[in-house]
Amino acid sequence: MSSYHPGHGNRERGGRAGHTDRRQFRRPDEAADKPRTGPLVLEERQAETSTGTTTESLAVFNNPYASLNIQQQRIRLPIFKNRSHILYMLERYRTVIIVGETGCGKSTQVPQFLLEAGWAKDGRQIAITQPRRVAVVTLATRVAEEKDCLLGHDVGYTVRFDDVSDTSTKIKFMTDGILLRELLVDPLLAKV
Numbered sequence: 001m002s003s004y005h006p007g008h009g010n011r012e013r014g015g016r017a018g019h020t021d022r023r024q025f026r027r028p029d030e031a032a033d034k035p036r037t038g039p040l041v042l043e044e045r046q047a048e049t050s051t052g053t054t055t056e057s058l059a060v061f062n063n064p065y066a067s068l069n070i071q072q073q074r075i076r077l078p079i080f081k082n083r084s085h086i087l088y089m090l091e092r093y094r095t096v097i098i099v100g101e102t103g104c105g106k107s108t109q110v111p112q113f114l115l116e117a118g119w120a121k122d123g124r125q126i127a128i129t130q131p132r133r134v135a136v137v138t139l140a141t142r143v144a145e146e147k148d149c150l151l152g153h154d155v156g157y158t159v160r161f162d163d164v165s166d167t168s169t170k171i172k173f174m175t176d177g178i179l180l181r182e183l184l185v186d187p188l189l190a191k192v
């Protein structure tokens with residue numbers, strides 16, 4: 001994975017028509033034996049689910065802090081300096097809307113702030129929805145990497161036909177459709 005440059009903000013979907021000047025990133029060697037976390041999983045799953053070629057659905061992250069360790073990368077994200085404000089607002093109000101530029105850390109950091117503040121105690125889960133399954137898998141993989149845990153244990157995800165979580169999962173990413181399905185079984189989302 002050392003040759004893969006995860007990124008800050010600029011997410012490029014490969015195959016964008018007319019976009020010729022984007023940076024070239026080397027893809028991980030598919031033949032290599034790699035752990036079940038990190039961008040390789042994303043690529044595998046995109047390849048499985050993509051209706052087009054793999055190149056068309058490749059997600060690339062450009063990260064200026066890639067040389068730092070993952071915790072140093074976390075604290076450099078713009079959202080980090082608002083951590084206490086966000087936790088305070090979430091304690092005080094039932095609904096909080098967070099607006100921030102793309103890549104500032106909303107999807108990957110807020111769930112971890114909540115976990116660190118004890119919101120996943122007593123068997124409760126922190127659920128994060130995304131409209132697309134690719135985003136679900138990417139984010140879960142990244143957060144598992146940041147938490148230094150195996151994907152599917154403390155951090156997991158559920159998309160249709162693919163449940164990578166267990167009963168101990170504390171941060172779970174899912175598609176909107178999966179949350180709706182869970183609402184049918186548990187209308188009050190008692191565990192979330």
Ligand SMILES: Nc1ncnc2c1ncn2[C@@H]1O[C@H](COP(=O)(O)OP(=O)(O)OP(=O)(O)O)[C@@H](O)[C@H]1O
Nearest residue numbers: 006007008009061063102103104105106107108142
């Ligand atoms: N799969 C990944 N691989 C490498 N780096 C990642 C990955 N996912 C996120 N990051 C890094 O974490 C940072 C925060 O990403 P995050 O998805 O939390 O931002 P966001 O504010 O939710 O963006 P958006 O509004 O586009 O959803 C990114 O800028 C990027 O540097």
